[in-house]
Amino acid sequence: MSRLERMRRRLPVVDRLPPAGSRRTLPLAEGEAPRPTLAVWELTLACDHQCLHCGPRAGRARPDELTTDECLRLVAELAELGVGEVVLIGGEAYLRDDFLLVSRACREHGMSVTITTGGWGLTQERCEAAKEAGLRGVSVSIDGLEASHDHVRKPGSWQRAFTALRNARAAGLPVASNTQINRRSAGELLALLELLAAEGIHAWQIQFTMAHGNAADHPELLVQPHMLVEIYEQIDRVIDRCQELGITLWPANNVGYFGPIEQRLRRHQTGGRYFTGCKAGRRVLGIESNGEIKSCPSLGGPVNQGGSWREHGLRALWERAPEVAYTRHRTVDDLWGYCRECYYAQTCMAGCIATAEPLLG
Numbered sequence: 001m002s003r004l005e006r007m008r009r010r011l012p013v014v015d016r017l018p019p020a021g022s023r024r025t026l027p028l029a030e031g032e033a034p035r036p037t038l039a040v041w042e043l044t045l046a047c048d049h050q051c052l053h054c055g056p057r058a059g060r061a062r063p064d065e066l067t068t069d070e071c072l073r074l075v076a077e078l079a080e081l082g083v084g085e086v087v088l089i090g091g092e093a094y095l096r097d098d099f100l101l102v103s104r105a106c107r108e109h110g111m112s113v114t115i116t117t118g119g120w121g122l123t124q125e126r127c128e129a130a131k132e133a134g135l136r137g138v139s140v141s142i143d144g145l146e147a148s149h150d151h152v153r154k155p156g157s158w159q160r161a162f163t164a165l166r167n168a169r170a171a172g173l174p175v176a177s178n179t180q181i182n183r184r185s186a187g188e189l190l191a192l193l194e195l196l197a198a199e200g201i202h203a204w205q206i207q208f209t210m211a212h213g214n215a216a217d218h219p220e221l222l223v224q225p226h227m228l229v230e231i232y233e234q235i236d237r238v239i240d241r242c243q244e245l246g247i248t249l250w251p252a253n254n255v256g257y258f259g260p261i262e263q264r265l266r267r268h269q270t271g272g273r274y275f276t277g278c279k280a281g282r283r284v285l286g287i288e289s290n291g292e293i294k295s296c297p298s299l300g301g302p303v304n305q306g307g308s309w310r311e312h313g314l315r316a317l318w319e320r321a322p323e324v325a326y327t328r329h330r331t332v333d334d335l336w337g338y339c340r341e342c343y344y345a346q347t348c349m350a351g352c353i354a355t356a357e358p359l360l361g
Contacts, residue, residue, distance in 0.1 A: 037084050040087045044092070047091040049092075079110060092118065103115075123167060166199065175201050179205070181223060210254065210298065251265050251266060295327060304357075
């Protein structure tokens with residue numbers, strides 16, 4: 001008996017098909033959907049850290065993660081849809097045996113591919129192999145000085161993260177960093193910047209820790225509104241120092257908005273030097289490791305998932321799934337509270353959805 005025949009014998013058998021109306025259908029598309037330029041792909045939920053702020057509560061791989069063949073088919077669909085850049089995340093993307101195959105496939109389809117990593121197991125050998133496969137760059141997550149970083153991730157992870165930066169540079173990969181601003185790290189940004197600059201980073205993304213996933217269980221980490229004035233004063237100094245060092249500072253979508261430093265803070269973004277609203281579902285899409293497609297890479301759960309790539313395919317979900325497309329159709333009339341009355345409402349559209357949803361629904 002062949003392997004395929006044995007597999008078929010293990011498959012469940014049903015005596016009748018489900019009724020025609022029981023499967024989820026997608027509505028007809030209205031108008032032409034914009035082209036996504038960036039896909040953030042959670043390649044696996046397996047992880048070698050135990051971060052207190054982790055949104056998807058990574059640790060073990062999902063039981064139904066995409067196979068290698070499925071990943072390669074999805075790469076082709078991303079390219080066909082017009083995606084230009086793929087960011088591989090996790091968990092830890094490099095914990096999948098086919099990480100290099102997926103990276104190579106992205107490059108062969110004309111897309112730029114990078115990885116965002118905690119760096120625990122990012123050896124120089126892995127970096128060299130990834131560069132050969134077409135990886136364009138590495139961003140290592142470093143969340144404050146050593147004690148703060150190790151507190152939210154795990155003991156020894158800060159040193160391993162800096163080693164990962166050095167390994168990537170030695171392999172010839174451009175390096176960047178990304179940092180969570182929480183109560184512990186908020187006062188350490190300038191000191192951390194000097195250390196990162198010494199490692200040769202070309203860009204630095206900063207973002208506030210959001211109250212979802214593991215962070216919802218650790219409110220002591222979360223920045224409170226009354227702290228923001230002091231934090232933005234420090235960010236103002238960070239902007240100056242980044243300019244002196246030649247480092248591009250990228251504020252995430254939850255750092256803002258429209259304050260005294262807005263134009264300096266967002267001087268590198270396209271489309272104007274100010275926040276122009278959440279790009280999730282407009283220019284950005286997220287992929288979970290089991291093929292669930294969503295608009296915001298940081299949010300999960302049924303409310304935010306457009307549906308299964310296995311069932312619908314990428315284009316249908318991007319163009320027609322309401323959970324993916326709703327940011328394209330919102331108006332100020334959909335806002336409430338102070339955001340609805342704000343002078344910047346039409347442009348901002350209430351800021352970062354991933355920050356607001358866990359707190360306000």
